Structures are given as structure tokens and as C-alpha cells.
Amino acid sequence: MAVKVVIPTPLRQFAGKKDSVEIDASTVGEALAGLTSQFGDLRKHLFNEEGKLRSFVNVYVNDEDIRFLQKDQTPVHESDVISIVPSIAGGSLICCICS
Amino acid sequence: MAINFKPDELEKLLAHGARDYPSECCGVLLGRADGESKEVAEAVPLRNLRHDPTRAQELLPVDDPSRESEKNRFLIDPEDQLQVEKDSRARGLEVLGYYHSHPDHPARPSNYDREHAWPWYSYVIMSVERGEAKEVTSWVLSKDRLRFEQEDLKAL
Ligand SMILES: [Zn+2]
Numbered sequence: 570m571a572v573k574v575v576i577p578t579p580l581r582q583f584a585g586k587k588d589s590v591e592i593d594a595s596t597v598g599e600a601l602a603g604l605t606s607q608f609g610d611l612r613k614h615l616f617n618e619e620g621k622l623r624s625f626v627n628v629y630v631n632d633e634d635i636r637f638l639q640k641d642q643t644p645v646h647e648s649d650v651i652s653i654v655p656s657i658a659g660g661s662l663i664c665c666i667c668s
Numbered sequence: 669m670a671i672n673f674k675p676d677e678l679e680k681l682l683a684h685g686a687r688d689y690p691s692e693c694c695g696v697l698l699g700r701a702d703g704e705s706k707e708v709a710e711a712v713p714l715r716n717l718r719h720d721p722t723r724a725q726e727l728l729p730v731d732d733p734s735r736e737s738e739k740n741r742f743l744i745d746p747e748d749q750l751q752v753e754k755d756s757r758a759r760g761l762e763v764l765g766y767y768h769s770h771p772d773h774p775a776r777p778s779n780y781d782r783e784h785a786w787p788w789y790s791y792v793i794m795s796v797e798r799g800e801a802k803e804v805t806s807w808v809l810s811k812d813r814l815r816f817e818q819e820d821l822k823a824l
Contacts, residue, residue, distance in 0.1 A: 660740045
């Protein structure tokens with residue numbers, strides 16, 4: 570079953586310049602695994618060294634945040650749309666000069 | 669790489685930093701990207717969600733809430749972010765990056781900034797010393813995530 574994963578602008582350079590990719594998957598976890606095995610350079614921007622989704626990377630199925638569904642076990646169906654949206658965060662602590 | 673602002677928009681951004689001192693301010697940069705350069709048509713101030721620690725902590729927890737607050741952290745409300753992205757698309761503009769202030773700290777990215785960044789976006793940082801905006805710089809994350817590269821920032 571193919572679901573559509575929308576690739577955000579900053580990451581398109583790592584996904585063959587595509588704005589979306591169709592992936593065969595039955596869960597969100599499978600879809601992201603499929604996506605990052607097809608486009609290996611995407612992986613480090615989505616997952617940390619332990620292979621977990623980075624804390625600032627949010628994934629939505631249609632318009633629902635998977636944290637409030639079943640996280641990476643969230644089932645996906647034909648014609649579902651997965652979006653990847655970064656939390657925009659930062660701050661001066663601890664700045665490279667002061668630390 | 670370079671990022672160019674309409675002069676009024678750069679003024680607006682600096683005024684936002686001064687106004688929100690001693691807290692960090694944040695906002696989004698809308699405009700057009702053309703190969704190696706970005707043209708900012710509008711800097712849109714957004715709310716720093718760290719003013720609402722309970723909600724911010726649910727969305728993106730900080731390690732040490734006793735040290736990390738709106739004075740040294742910012743978080744954009746995802747609802748504001750999605751709305752601004754939608755509105756900008758309707759106007760034919762795209763999100764080029766984001767800005768925030770460093771109250772009484774240099775306009776240089778922190779490690780925390782780097783850990784929460786993606787390549788391609790411009791991350792504009794302004795230092796605000798004792799309530800006055802001093803320096804403004806712009807940074808792009810390297811593709812290996814290891815460092816920020818500074819880009820030219822001009823008001824044109
Ligand atoms: Zn910062």
C-alpha cells in the first residue's frame with residue numbers, strides 16, 4: 570500500500586529534489602524506514618545516533634501528530650499523507666563563546 | 669550564500685529583539701529563494717512559546733527547566749508556524765528561515781541552536797545588549813550537521 574510522504578523544502582536536496590515520495594508501508598515507522606533507505610542522506614536530519622526520531626522532528630498523518638496517535642506504530646492506509654515538520658527552537662544557552 | 673532584507677524588514681526584526689528584551693524573541697522570514705541567494709520580503713514576529721513553560725515543555729522539553737527559560741530559549745508555536753506557512757504559500761512567498769535574539773549574548777549560534785536546525789534554512793540571530801540590538805548575523809547548517817556556516821546578510 571502506498572502512502573505519500575511530503576518532503577519539506579530544506580530536505581528536498583537529500584530526496585532527489587522531490588517534494589513528495591510514494592512509499593509502500595503499513596505504519597509510519599515503516600514509511601520513514603523506507604524513505605531513509607531510499608534516500609540515505611535524509612536519515613541524519615530525521616533520526617539521532619540512536620536511531621530515534623530527533624526531538625524537534627514532528628510527524629503528522631494527515632493533520633494529526635503521531636505523538637498523540639500510536640507514534641511510529643501508527644497505521645497508515647492508501648492515500649494517507651505523512652508530513653514532516655520541524656519544531657523551530659533555539660536559544661543562547663550555552664553559546665559557543667561563553668561556554 | 670547570501671540573504672538580503674528589505675531595509676524596513678530588517679529594522680522591524682531589530683525592533684522586535686529590543687522590544688522583547690530581556691526575553692528571546694523569534695519570528696519567521698518570508699520571501700523568495702533563487703539559487704544561492706534569498707530575498708526576504710517580510711519578517712513576521714511570532715510568539716516565543718517558552719513564555720508558557722507548561723505547553724512548551726509538552727511540545728519540546730528542555731533538559732533543565734530551572735535554567736532554561738524564555739530568557740535563553742525560544743520555541744515557535746507549531747500552530748502559528750503552520751498558519752504562517754499556509755498564508756505565505758497563498759501569497760506566493762516561501763519560508764526562507766527563522767530569526768531569534770540572544771539577549772546579552774553574542775550573535776553566534778549555540779550548540780542548542782545547531783541541534784535544532786536543518787540545512788537550507790537561514791537562521792538569523794541578533795545580539796541584544798541591555799535592551800539594544802547590536803549585531804545581526806545569518807547562519808546555514810552544514811549538510812553533515814556538524815557546524816553552522818555564516819552567510820552574508822545585507823539590507824538592500
Ligand atoms: Zn540562538
